[in-house]
Amino acid sequence: MNLQSFREAAWNGLWRQNTGLVQLLGLCPILAVSTSIVNAASLGLATVMVMAVSNLAVASLRNFIPYEIRIPVFILIIAALTTVVDLAFNAYFHDLYLVLGIFIPLIVTNCIVLARVEAYAAKNDPVSSTVDGIMMGLGLVCLLSVLGGLRELAGNGTLFSGIEMLFPGLSPISVFGPDYPGFLIGILPPGAFFTLACLIALSNVIRTRAAKRKSAAQGPMAPAADQPASAA
Template sequence: MTRSDARDIAIKGLWSNNPALVQLLGLCPLLAVTGSVVNGLGLGIATLGVMLGASASASALRHQVRPEVRLPAFVLIIAAFVTCVELAMAALAYELYQVLGIFLPLIVTNCAILARVEAFASRQPLKPALFDALMNGLGFSLVLVLIGGIRELLGQGTLFAGMDLLLGDAAGDWTVHLPGDGGMLFLVLPPGAFLITGLLIAAKNAIDDAVKRRRPAPTRTPRDERRVRVTGVVR
């Protein structure tokens, strides 16, 4: 994997082809769990762990799995890693495990993971497969944390509340309180998740459009000018 390949994978996973903001995959946990930073971070770490393990396994077994059983095999691989992550979270962060509830085992059905395993990891060597999983997992996790932070800050008037559920007693005093009695409760409810997600998608599209407008127009060569006169099209 060359440096340019790694850069392309990183840009696509974190921004231009982000699983949550561009592909719109994994919206069920994205909208349901992101009521706070700790919830988004916990589910993001779990999803990233499953994505790394499943991508590495699919890459290692890419020559052994027959095409007609690829999808069932990949679902079984993902389910195995989801079970491992679920057991680890139950042992290390049981209270957060209870908060996340059914959305941990539902990682099995997260299309963001299955799509990367099928479209990329199963066709690539181990190193690019792992790097692609890392970038896409980080891109998805960052959106989870960002939405959770916005909803918690504007909806409850706090930030980093309950971080001790994930990071232990050392994070018990991380909570930041906004002045006032509270925030807009609407943003903590499911409709608030749709609103914040839509605003983030709109903001990303606006940034992309602004970047495109600032790019200099491609210069035409004499050969292009001749092609325009003959065909009317520059290829």
């Protein structure tokens, strides 16, 4: 995998084909867990680990998996890796594990993971498939972190609430002070829909403007060489 292919995979995962902003996959954990940066980013990183290793495993075994049973085999691989991640969270980050609850095991049914395994890893080499899994997962982490940060800031006036579950010596940042009354809808499920919709709209505006600038920079298309010139 050369540098150009790596850049293409990174750009696709982080922006062009972002799983949350463009493909709109895996909305259940995106909307349910994004009440704070810590919760959102933690689940996103757990998903990255499952996606990277499952892409590597499927790409390495793709020539040995019969086409007719590929989906059950893919799900079995994803389920085994998700179990490992689930047990690791329970062992090393038990408080965070209790907060995330059922959403770590639900990575098995996350359509983001299965979609990349089926669409990319089953057709490409192990190195590029692993990079694709990591970058697609990091795109999800970025979206979850921004969404969780905006909701936490609006709802509680803080950032990194729950950071002590990962790093016991740290404490959350109070942005608006202790007298901030809070905006309840920010941390409720409707707030997730509203915030995600605003982020999708913002990304669409950015993409549209970028396309217009690119079109303007290219200028008018030159006439084809074999096209006859118009009469004076």
